[in-house]
Every structure is written in structure tokens, then in C-alpha cells.
Amino acid sequence: MPTQEQIRTCFILCYRNTKMYLPIYLVTVDKRTKNVVILVGEETEIVIYPNGKWRYL
Structure with missing residues (x-):
């Protein structure tokens, strides 16, 4: 299960990319x-x- 921080960051990054x-x-x-x-x-x-925190690979 992702953490609250991961969920928030995931939503923001998915929004930006789409x-x-x-x-x-x-x-x-x-x-x-x-x-x-x-x-x-x-x-x-x-x-x-x-x-x-996140990064590109």
C-alpha cells in the first residue's frame, strides 16, 4: 500500500504527464x-x- 506522500506525488505526476x-x-x-x-x-x-520524493530513471 502506498503512503499518503506517494499517493499525492503520484497524482501530481500523472496529471502533469497526461x-x-x-x-x-x-x-x-x-x-x-x-x-x-x-x-x-x-x-x-x-x-x-x-x-x-521522486526521480526519473
């Missing part, structure tokens, strides 16, 4: 690290850490 007409292909939680992973467009991967 506003640029990029498709969101996958949103999932990595069970080992508890990170939320978002696959956007053809080659963009975003990781959201449990504290709500």
Missing part, C-alpha cells in the same frame, strides 16, 4: 522497496520513494 498527452502505461508498487513505479510514454520511468 496534460502533455503522454500515456501512463503502468503504475505499481515494488513490494521489495515499497517504491511506486510509473511507466510513462515510450521510455520514461518515474520512481516515487516512500517519503514522496
Whole structure:
């Protein structure tokens, strides 16, 4: 289950990416690290850490 910070950040990032007409292909939680992973467009991967911080991979 994602944390409140991850949920908030995920919503903001998904909103920003779909506003640029990029498709969101996958949103999932990595069970080992508890990170939320978002696959956007053809080659963009975003990781959201449990504290709500995020980065592109």
C-alpha cells in the first residue's frame, strides 16, 4: 500500500504527464522497496520513494 506522500506525488505526476498527452502505461508498487513505479510514454520511468520524493530513471 502506498503512503499518503506517494499517493499525492503520484497524482501530481500523472496529471502533469497526461496534460502533455503522454500515456501512463503502468503504475505499481515494488513490494521489495515499497517504491511506486510509473511507466510513462515510450521510455520514461518515474520512481516515487516512500517519503514522496521522486526521480526519473
